[in-house]
Amino acid sequence: MLGYRWSPQRYMDIDATYYGPNNGYARPAFIVMNANAEFPLSKILSLHASVHNLTGIYGQNVVQYDPFQTSEIGLPQFAGPANWVPGLEYGPRAFILRLDVHI
Numbered sequence: 001m002l003g004y005r006w007s008p009q010r011y012m013d014i015d016a017t018y019y020g021p022n023n024g025y026a027r028p029a030f031i032v033m034n035a036n037a038e039f040p041l042s043k044i045l046s047l048h049a050s051v052h053n054l055t056g057i058y059g060q061n062v063v064q065y066d067p068f069q070t071s072e073i074g075l076p077q078f079a080g081p082a083n084w085v086p087g088l089e090y091g092p093r094a095f096i097l098r099l100d101v102h103i
Helices: none
Strands: 002-007 010-019 030-040 045-052 094-101
Touching: none
Parallel strands: none
Antiparallel strands: 002 010, 010 030, 030 045, 045 094
């Protein structure tokens, strides 16, 4: 995580999560980046904004199956013939805007 905090309720940050080889998505190793920001509007109200999957990697909503495409990888096999497994999608890019009330 890399960010800057001006006060307890005013900050911005960017964080990254690394999904290594043999991950649960059956994809080559990849990094997902998220961004967060919070800004106080008054003593009890603050505005919080988040962007999930900032780069949009593997963000398709529909999984496409193409057995002749060689750029996809399959899950590791212990014995027997290798079975091709379509990679799962991480999820679409999402923007979330939230109003927090601090009591």
